[in-house]
Amino acid sequence: MPSIFFTGFPGFLGSEMLRRILGRSDDVAICLVQPKFRPLAEERARAIGFANRIRFVEGDITQPIACDVSDVREVWHFAAVYDLGVKRDVGMRVNVDGTRNVLDLGSRAPRLERVHYVSTCYVSGRHPGRFTEDDLEKGQTFNNFYEETKYLAEIEVRNGIAAGLPATIYRPSVVVGDSASGATQKYDGPYFVIQWLLRQPRLAILPVVGRPSRYTFNMVPRDFVMNAMEHLSARRDAIGKTYALADPEPLTVDATIRAIASATGRTIIRVPLTLGIAKAAIDYVPGVYRLMRIPSGAVNYFVHPTQYDTTNATKDLGAIRAPRVRDYLPNLVEFVSRHPEVGATAMA
Numbered sequence: 001m002p003s004i005f006f007t008g009f010p011g012f013l014g015s016e017m018l019r020r021i022l023g024r025s026d027d028v029a030i031c032l033v034q035p036k037f038r039p040l041a042e043e044r045a046r047a048i049g050f051a052n053r054i055r056f057v058e059g060d061i062t063q064p065i066a067c068d069v070s071d072v073r074e075v076w077h078f079a080a081v082y083d084l085g086v087k088r089d090v091g092m093r094v095n096v097d098g099t100r101n102v103l104d105l106g107s108r109a110p111r112l113e114r115v116h117y118v119s120t121c122y123v124s125g126r127h128p129g130r131f132t133e134d135d136l137e138k139g140q141t142f143n144n145f146y147e148e149t150k151y152l153a154e155i156e157v158r159n160g161i162a163a164g165l166p167a168t169i170y171r172p173s174v175v176v177g178d179s180a181s182g183a184t185q186k187y188d189g190p191y192f193v194i195q196w197l198l199r200q201p202r203l204a205i206l207p208v209v210g211r212p213s214r215y216t217f218n219m220v221p222r223d224f225v226m227n228a229m230e231h232l233s234a235r236r237d238a239i240g241k242t243y244a245l246a247d248p249e250p251l252t253v254d255a256t257i258r259a260i261a262s263a264t265g266r267t268i269i270r271v272p273l274t275l276g277i278a279k280a281a282i283d284y285v286p287g288v289y290r291l292m293r294i295p296s297g298a299v300n301y302f303v304h305p306t307q308y309d310t311t312n313a314t315k316d317l318g319a320i321r322a323p324r325v326r327d328y329l330p331n332l333v334e335f336v337s338r339h340p341e342v343g344a345t346a347m348a
Contacts, residue, residue, distance in 0.1 A: 001026070001027070001028050001071060002025075002026075002027045002028075002071055002073045002111070003027055003028045003029065003030050003071045003072050003073070004021060004027050004028070004029050004030065004072070004073070004074045004075070004076060005030050005032070005067065005069065005072045005074070005075045005076070005102075005105060005106075005109075006018055006021075006029050006030065006031045006032070006075075006076045006078075007031075007032050007061055007076065007077050007078055007079035007098075007102060008076070008077070008078025008079040008080075008118070009029075009031045009033065009041055009044070009045075009054075009078075010033075010037060010040050010041045010043075010044035010045075011078060011079070011185070012175075012184065012185035012186060012222070013078055013118070013175065013222065013225065013226070014076075014078040014079075015044050015048065016222065016226050017076065017078070017226055017229060017230070018031070018048065018050075018054075018076075019048040019049070019050065020226060020230050021074075021076070021230075021233075022048075022050040022053055022054075023050075024230075024234075027053070027073070027074075028053050028054075028055060028071075029050070029053060029054045029055065030055050030057055030067060030072070031054055031055070031056050031057065032057050032059050032060075032061065032065060032067070032079070033056050033057070033058060033059075034058070034059075034060055035058050038056060038058060041056060042056070061079050061094065061097075061098030061099075061101055061102060062093045062094055062097055062098055062101070063101065064101055064104070065101050065102070065104075065105045067105065069105060069106075069108050069109040069110075070109075070110065070111070071111060072105075072106075072109040072111065072112060073109075073111050073112060073113045074112075074113055074114055074115075074116065075102060075105065075106040075109070075112070075114075075115045075116065076116045076118075077099065077102045077115065077116065077117050077118060078118045079094070079098060079102075080094060080095050080098070080118070080150065080153075081094045081095055081146065081149075082146070082186075083146060084143070084144050084146050084188075084295065084297040084298060085144070085146075085295060085297055086144070086145050086146050086149070087145065088145040088148070088149070091145045091146060091148070091149035092149055092152075094149075095146075095149035095150055095152070095153045096149050096152045096153050096156065098153075099117070099153040099156050099157065100156055102115075103115065103156060103157065103160050103165065106160075106165065106167075107160075107165065112166065113166060114166045114167060114168060114233075114239055115157070115160070115165060115166065115167040115168075116167070116168055116170065116229070116233055117154075117157045117167055117168070117169050117170070118170050118172070118229075119150060119153070119154045119157070119169050119170065119171045119242075120147075120150050120171055120172060120173075121171045121172065121173040121218065121244055121245075121246050121306075121308050122143075122146075122147045122150065122173075123136060123147065123150050123151040123154050123171065124138075124140060124306045124308070125140035125141050125142040125143065125147050125148070125151065125306075126140060126141050126142065126143060126304070126305055126306065127140040127305070127306050128305040128306070129305070129306070129307065130306075130307050130308075130309050131306050131307070131308055131309065132309040132311070133171070133241070133242045133243060133244050133309060133310070133311060133312045133313070134242065136151070136154060136155065136158060137155070143297065143300040143301075144297055144300075154169065157169055161240055166239045166240070167239070167240070168232060168233065168238045168239060168240070168241060168242075168243070169241070169242040169243070170225075170228070170229055170232070170242075170243050170245055171242060171243065171244045171245060171246070171308075172220060172225050172245040172246070173218040173219060173220055173244070173245070173246035173247065173250075173308060174189045174190070174217070174218060174219040174220070174301070175219070175220060175221070175222055175225055176189065176190060176191070176219050176220070176221055176222070176332055177221060177222060177331075177332050177335055178221055178222050178223050178331075179221035179222075179223050179224065179323045179327070179328035179331060180223065180328070180331060181331065181335065182328075182331035182332045182333075182334055182335030182336075183222075183335055184222070184332075184335065184342065185342070186342065186343070186344060186345070187336065187342055187343065187344050188298070188344050189219065189298065189301070190217070190219060190256070190260065190332075191332075191336060191344075192292075192293065192294040192295070192298055192344075193206070193257075193260055193294070194260060194263075194264060194332065194333055194336050195293065195336060196292055196293065196294060197260065197261070197264045197266045197268070198264055198333070198336065198337065200266065202265065202266060202267060203266075203267050203269065204261075204264075204266040204267070204268055204269065205268075205269050205271060206257065206268045206269070206270055206271065207270075207271045207272075207273050207278055207292075208253075208257065208270045208271065208272055208273065208302075209272075209273050209274065209275045209278045209299055209302055209303055210253075210274070210275055210302065210303035211303075212252065212253035212254035212257060212302070213252055213253075213254045214252070214253075215252065215253045215302065215303050215304055215305070216250040216251065216252050216253065216304070216307065217250060217251060217252075217253050217256045217301065217302065217304070218246050218247050218250040218304075218308060219247065219250075219325065220245060220246060220247055220322045221322075221323060221328055224245070224320070224321075224322045224323065225245050227320050228243070228245050228313065228317055228320055229245070231316075231317060231318075231320055232313075232316060232317070235316060237316075238316060241312055241316075242312065243310075243312050243313040243316070244308045244309065244310045244312070244313055245310075245313060246308040246310055246313075246322075247322045247325070248310045248313075248314055248322070250307075250325075251325055251326075253302050253303075256325065257270075259325055259326045259329050260329060260333075262326075262329075263329040263330045263332070263333045264333055275299065275300070275303050278296075278299050279296040279299055282294065282295070282296040282299070283296050
């Protein structure tokens with residue numbers, strides 16, 4: 001029976017994508033799962049309704065993958081370390097070596113139709129100006145080892161495509177919860193600001209770095225990313241292409257702050273700071289991080305110099321569009337208010 005090899009289950013995006021893939025075919029899914037996540041994976045398989053069509057292979061993408069690939073027709077690679085503070089050696093093992101191992105598995109599959117690789121817009125690093133879907137190696141610098149290692153991993157996929165590997169690359173920007181329910185598995189990115197404001201009274205203080213009217217903050221909800229991948233993965237003409245799954249008209253940081261203020265019901269008193277002072281205060285001034293709970297690495301994205309071109313995605317997605325941030329932010333805030341138990345720790 002045709003099968004799909006899948007990494008990144010039972011993660012936030014992977015779980016939803018696997019549900020959709022199995023819902024449109026009779027394929028069996030072979031999910032590579034670390035032993036420590038096996039119970040959660042089995043529970044989530046039952047929850048999405050396809051437990052009888054999901055087979056688990058215990059292992060780790062950092063090691064060569066031993067698996068029967070004779071019937072594998074698609075490979076979906078979601079697994080990565082999604083952590084801005086990841087150490088370089090860990091990022092290299094998981095994001096780069098892991099991608100090489102998955103590509104090697106795909107190259108051994110005689111019935112392979114396509115590899116679906118989940119990258120990130122932030123392979124751009126701090127490239128100034130417009131970054132197209134065809135761009136990759138632009139001499140950019142990086143904010144952290146997460147960005148760098150995802151960039152190096154995408155180079156591996158691009159090299160595979162050049163050598164004849166049928167693959168599609170998806171680059172989401174900052175992914176937040178479902179636009180309707182607000183549901184998410186992890187609080188990071190804009191959630192740090194939402195949580196900080198919700199811990200304060202109606203008149204709230206917010207340190208603001210740089211020039212917020214100059215920079216944009218690009219975020220998209222999970223359902224848009226899933227709708228986009230589901231649609232593009234069914235298009236044969238998407239093979240060989242890269243798609244920026246980003247908001248083509250992102251709000252400025254200034255407008256984002258105002259939208260979050262409105263959604264949280266807060267009036268904000270802004271405290272202007274330079275990027276260096278803000279990060280140093282979080283990292284070195286006793287009590288600042290404990291009070292704000294905003295990691296210094298997250299601050300870089302409020303002075304991010306890159307704008308993402310979405311030409312391929314806009315053309316091939318047709319009527320599928322990212323919803324307006326102002327429309328779904330209240331749903332994100334409501335979910336945060338009702339679910340304080342959700343943390344900021346990534347699965348790894």
